[in-house]
Amino acid sequence: MSDDNIIKFERRKPKQEQSLSDQMQRKALTWIAVIAVLILVWAYYQFIAPPSLP
Numbered sequence: 001m002s003d004d005n006i007i008k009f010e011r012r013k014p015k016q017e018q019s020l021s022d023q024m025q026r027k028a029l030t031w032i033a034v035i036a037v038l039i040l041v042w043a044y045y046q047f048i049a050p051p052s053l054p
Helices: 020-048
Strands: none
């Protein structure tokens, strides 16, 4: 007998949770981005923005 037309119901495989190293890399990347933005804002006001009126 052929099994070609039989539907097999199987449980879904559980999704793998993110590993600890992936979470640490994402957290580190977020902090690096925040620090880079702060440095860029400081550099803008230090070197590019016109001086404020006294």
